[in-house]
Amino acid sequence: MSPKPATQADVTTDADETAVRRAISSTERPPPPSPMSAALTFGWRGMLKVKHVPEQLLDVTITPVMFVLMFTYIFGGAIAGSTAEYLEYLLPGILVMSVLFTTVYSGVALNTDLTKGVVDRFRSLPIWRPAPLVGSLLGDSVRYLLSGTVIMVLGLILGYRPDAGIVGVLAALGLVVVFAFGLSWVFTTLGLVLRSPSAVMNAGFMGIFPLTFLSNVFVDPTTLPGPLEAFVNVNPISILATASRGLMEGNVDSRDLVIVLAVAAALTAVFAPLTTRLYRRG
Amino acid sequence: MTTQSPLAIEATGLVKSFGDTCAVDGVDLAVRSGSIYGVLGPNGAGKTTTIRMLATLIRPDAGTARVLGHDIVEEADAVRAAVSLTGQLASVDEDLTGRENLILLGRLLGLKRPAAKDRAGELLDAFGLSEAAGRLVKNYSGGMRRRLDIAASIVVTPELMFLDEPTTGLDPRSRNQVWSIIRALAAEGTTILLCTQYLEEADQLADGIAVIDRGKVIAEGTPAQLKASVGSGALYVRLLDPEQRPEAAQLLDRDLGAVTMEPDPAALSAACADAARGAEAVAGLARAGVRIADFSLGQPSLDEVFLALTGHTAEDAASGARDPVNEEQPS
Numbered sequence: 001m002s003p004k005p006a007t008q009a010d011v012t013t014d015a016d017e018t019a020v021r022r023a024i025s026s027t028e029r030p031p032p033p034s035p036m037s038a039a040l041t042f043g044w045r046g047m048l049k050v051k052h053v054p055e056q057l058l059d060v061t062i063t064p065v066m067f068v069l070m071f072t073y074i075f076g077g078a079i080a081g082s083t084a085e086y087l088e089y090l091l092p093g094i095l096v097m098s099v100l101f102t103t104v105y106s107g108v109a110l111n112t113d114l115t116k117g118v119v120d121r122f123r124s125l126p127i128w129r130p131a132p133l134v135g136s137l138l139g140d141s142v143r144y145l146l147s148g149t150v151i152m153v154l155g156l157i158l159g160y161r162p163d164a165g166i167v168g169v170l171a172a173l174g175l176v177v178v179f180a181f182g183l184s185w186v187f188t189t190l191g192l193v194l195r196s197p198s199a200v201m202n203a204g205f206m207g208i209f210p211l212t213f214l215s216n217v218f219v220d221p222t223t224l225p226g227p228l229e230a231f232v233n234v235n236p237i238s239i240l241a242t243a244s245r246g247l248m249e250g251n252v253d254s255r256d257l258v259i260v261l262a263v264a265a266a267l268t269a270v271f272a273p274l275t276t277r278l279y280r281r282g
Numbered sequence: 283m284t285t286q287s288p289l290a291i292e293a294t295g296l297v298k299s300f301g302d303t304c305a306v307d308g309v310d311l312a313v314r315s316g317s318i319y320g321v322l323g324p325n326g327a328g329k330t331t332t333i334r335m336l337a338t339l340i341r342p343d344a345g346t347a348r349v350l351g352h353d354i355v356e357e358a359d360a361v362r363a364a365v366s367l368t369g370q371l372a373s374v375d376e377d378l379t380g381r382e383n384l385i386l387l388g389r390l391l392g393l394k395r396p397a398a399k400d401r402a403g404e405l406l407d408a409f410g411l412s413e414a415a416g417r418l419v420k421n422y423s424g425g426m427r428r429r430l431d432i433a434a435s436i437v438v439t440p441e442l443m444f445l446d447e448p449t450t451g452l453d454p455r456s457r458n459q460v461w462s463i464i465r466a467l468a469a470e471g472t473t474i475l476l477c478t479q480y481l482e483e484a485d486q487l488a489d490g491i492a493v494i495d496r497g498k499v500i501a502e503g504t505p506a507q508l509k510a511s512v513g514s515g516a517l518y519v520r521l522l523d524p525e526q527r528p529e530a531a532q533l534l535d536r537d538l539g540a541v542t543m544e545p546d547p548a549a550l551s552a553a554c555a556d557a558a559r560g561a562e563a564v565a566g567l568a569r570a571g572v573r574i575a576d577f578s579l580g581q582p583s584l585d586e587v588f589l590a591l592t593g594h595t596a597e598d599a600a601s602g603a604r605d606p607v608n609e610e611q612p613s
Contacts, residue, residue, distance in 0.1 A: 024470040118375045124338065
């Protein structure tokens with residue numbers, strides 16, 4: 001049997017006990033951070049992760065590039081007669097698709113987070129309850145923005161010339177990111193309900209994939225069978241794509257804008273509190 | 283606004299079930315301010331669930347508890363503002379560096395950015411982590427991770443700290459370091475609720491111990507009282523010939539009592555309060571022709587505590603809840 005360790009003499013301690021005691025006694029409890037400050041701190045956490053593992057940006061940069069090139073040059077001629085013409089139609093749509101696909105990863109990331117002990121610590125902090133979620137979605141919005149920027153730059157290189165100029169492009173980008181923020185709450189809810197990151201990924205894409213293809217992102221719905229066309233026309237993703245095209249071309253229908261913002265607000269209103277409740281309960 | 287109550291934790295009849303499993307089945311606890319209180323039990327006994335209720339991470343199904351004078355359900359925010367939790371899984375972010383973890387926590391506790399940076403530096407120095415400060419935590423050793431974890435818990439010194447199995451899986455040297463940190467915390471006046479599977483750990487650190495089994499407190503007292511009630515130690519004997527184990531068990535049962543078969547088919551142990559009686563029992567085995575490979579006297583293990591208190595071993599209690607990570611998570 002091992003003898004009890006003699007308390008001091010034979011124990012080399014890297015953590016110096018007197019220094020520890022000094023460190024313990026030298027703090028006063030500050031007032032808790034404001035909700036904004038807490039959320040931004042979580043956003044900073046998200047940015048740090050990107051800094052340490054920049055490869056995780058591949059999915060928001062390379063994938064959209066592949067989509068643009070494939071769709072433009074493989075399907076462009078067949079669908080629109082010429083690749084240049086198709087690019088006009090496709091680019092705002094593919095912007096929508098790429099950014100919305102990225103929102104699934106918000107749920108995946110949250111689910112991954114939950115398997116780690118650090119979430120318990122976050123939950124036991126005296127902070128605004130949704131702060132970890134709002135913060136990480138703010139951080140994700142930066143990814144959405146990056147994804148959108150890559151698409152737009154590529155589009156410009158390939159010869160896309162929006163009539164509304166840079167202002168229109170920025171407005172469209174902003175609109176898509178706002179909608180993505182709303183939609184990502186759906187996936188964070190999913191991230192808290194499902195058991196594994198890959199389940200979130202599968203379920204997420206099972207939803208977002210058909211919804212995106214059953215929209216006007218790739219083709220003009222007038223060529224579709226009647227019932228399908230009716231669905232495509234009310235699909236919020238179609239309306240978002242139409243509004244983005246409108247903003248870039250300078251002929252946006254303000255009704256579309258209102259619908260897009262209303263859907264984003266509704267998604268947030270329903271799924272943000274739901275996510276927060278599920279997150280708190282663990 | 284802590285009340286005059288000298289009790290830091292006062293829990294009555296806490297109950298928590300997950301589905302059909304009743305993880306905590308009426309736990310009462312009374313922990314004095316400024317003390318280290320040990321909650322001793324095997325995996326699945328309900329330790330983690332109890333801590334998670336007291337730390338306001340989950341709501342009890344029944345029962346009440348006040349932590350530092352605040353109700354854990356009604357005044358959860360006040361509890362959160364005064365406690366910190368070091369969970370069973372290291373509660374630090376593996377994808378950040380040690381320094382970033384501490385700054386993050388400092389900011390979330392309300393420190394301004396420069397103050398959070400200074401505090402992180404001070405803690406990294408004190409905990410011997412300065413050199414590793416810029417490395418990602420996923421590359422830390424178990425001991426370093428644990429130290430960072432505890433450092434993260436005292437970015438702002440809590441009045442009460444929950445420590446859930448702080449030394450499980452650590453090598454002896456890291457364990458001693460963690461122990462000395464816990465002692466330093468207590469010496470500075472922080473109340474500590476320590477969950478552990480090791481009687482030795484509770485014995486070394488705690489002023490009071492509650493033994494918990496199947497969601498209930500089955501014994502409570504000072505380490506000395508507890509050890510007295512279970513016998514202060516055990517005699518371990520390993521035989522040259524496993525075939526002789528039944529015979530040896532019979533002899534030890536006669537001389538000492540409370541015989542346990544060890545997982546090693548050639549080994550067994552018996553309760554043994556005093557060394558002289560132990561020596562006699564060994565001599566008795568030798569006289570009876572039982573060939574002994576080695577023997578030793580040791581502190582009672584958790585198993586022995588359980589055997590003495592409940593009549594079943596800790597392992598039986600834990601069966602069905604073996605995975606220490608998912609042990610008490612709701613599905």
